Amino acid sequence: MKGVTPTERFWFGVASVAGAADSPPLVQGARDMAVDVLWDSDAGDAFAVLVSEMEDATQGTLKCLCAFTNIVAWADALRQQGIKAIETPIAAEDRGTGTFDLTITAPLKLATNDEEAGDPAPVLGTLHGVRFTPAAGDAADPEPLTVVYGQDVSTPAAGVSNSEVIVRSVEVEMPRQDVCVLQDGASFVFSGKGRMLLPPRLADLPYAFAHSRCGQLVRRLSDILAPPAAPPLSRPVLKHRASEFKTTGYRFTDVELIGMRIDLRPFGDAADDLLARMIRPLNFHLDRNAKIDPISAMGFSYRPAARVLVLELVRYGRMYLGYDKPDQGQDDPFESQYELLLRVLVGRVDDDGAQARDPAMFVPAVFVDSAWSKMIGREYQGFRKRLARFVDSSGHPLRPAGGPRNGSTSPLFDVARVEQVDSFRSNPRITPILDIDLPSIDPDWFERAEPVDSFGVSLAAGPRWRQSDFSRKEFRRSFAREVLQDGPTSFNSMQVAPVDRRGLPPAWITGSFHLNGLRAAFPPGIATLQLGDSAELPYAFRLLRKVMRNEPIAMPTGDWYVGRCSLDLRVEDGLV
Secondary structure (H helix, E strand, O other), X not given: OOOOOOOEEEEEEEXXXXXXXXXXXXXXXXXXXXXXXXXXXXXXXXXXXXXXXEOXXXXXXXXXXXXXXXXXXXXXXXXXXXXXXXXXXEEEEEEEOOEEEEEEEOOOOOEOOOOOOOOOOOEEXXXXXXXXXXXXXXXXXXXXXXXXXXXXXXXXXXXXXXXXXXXXXXXXXXXXXXXXXXXXXXXXXXXXXXXXXOOOOOOOOEEEEOOEEEEEEOOOHHHHHOOOOOOEOOOOEEEXXXXXXXXXXXXXXXXXXXXXXXXXXXXXXXXXXXXXXXXXXXXXXXXXXXXXXXXXXXXXXXEEEEEEEEEEEEEEEEEEEXXXXXXXXXXXXXXXXEEEEEEEEEEEEEOOOOOOEEEEEEOOOEEEOOHHHHHHXXXXXXXXXXXXXXXXXXXXXXXXXXXXXXXXXXXXHXXXXXXEXXXXXXXXXXXXXXXXXXXXXXXXXXXXXOEOOOOOOOOOOOOOOOHHHOOOHHHOOHHHHHHHHHOOOEEEEEEEXXXXXXXXXXXXXXXXXXXXXXXXXXXXXXXXXXXXXXXOOOHHHHHHHHHOOOOOEEEOOOOEEEEEEEEEEEEEOOOO
């Protein structure tokens, strides 16, 4: 906004890392490491820390290796400009005279066999001696300072989304004003405990900053990062996906879920309009203004297969990267998370065809309490994940490992509310998403539940698909038969990337879920859902609430279920 002075201040330091006996270079040929700390002094505890390499100190362009921020909107905006930022708690301790120590903590539980679920999250790094305002003896810098980040913006490539990414280079300029050179030193220490969230090149060693600078940003960070702030420097090119992120499969064990089948048939045309709007991203190839390869402009469309939505609440006890091992060992690092998502069953209908084919699940909205899962989902899987917290009836947030913050265990049934959060700050803005009122459930139901076979409960779509769900002629016969006979042990997934406005062509992301050892039951009683009412919630949730006339949703026995299993997620190349 014109005439408004930005409240974001900065601290910027460069440490020489090449040639030192105890400090190896970050990459071959790198000479310096730069740390850029941004602080919204108006908000008080809003921070971003960008860690970069500098191959040529005279050129001044940085390559950000990793970034941490406790503000969700900042993380999303940074990733949109090619800066791989992740949301983390960042605590500032005032040492007096305007000097701070910043501690960056892992945003979720990174557990191994020698750690208990109640252990505190590991520290990723500590930055000592940061000052955002000058003190006596500090001199104004006569030279203007513009920090320039040369980044690669990427997204999965069309047709080869599992193996290739399409990349374009951009420059993000962050001009500074009122710059002062600080005379006192600072240091940054990385911790190896956060190995899953840090680039492997960052050593567990201190980096010393003999001199640094502070001052103000010329413009607000949100304005700097807003598209099209970073114009492309080159035409997009294809690169191997492994150069960014090697894992293409995921294994989940100790999975608990509560599923609700929301029947929209009583709402008629309003339900059809709701579902068509929810799956609109799948039909990007029908948009004449879309930036897509001509080969993708094929004669078909995706359509909702039934007037049914599935709402699932899930707890993943252990999440592993990769599915190549038959049995994950206790020594393999894992994470845990809660998740809330909407599913829509879709089918591909050819322009000249009479029958739909290729049934798949599309997820228009999903909430997780894992920042790591959120980043992977948005960057590589096409899931529009948002951060949330899951609380019990007393308002206490539950740990992803399955218990409240005091470390005691707690079943998934104890989740009473899901809330969207805007930050990892001490006092985040909370937006209610969903209130859940479940009847009393026997905690021993798992012991009595029978294993589910191909003719049992379909967790892909709720308690059970019914032939009557498929009222449109293109989804009857072969399509319905395939859905009903596939059973709950596997189902296909279809998403679209990118999920934001990064100016790269969209692509379908195809995958498959394989469930193992599934046990399920239909508890007696009525489950009641109340959707939140806020313009800050995803479009799909707002549409659903409108169609349901803002009334509570009552789920009688048979329309909701509970289950336990393990599952594998595989991301695959192209359309079949």
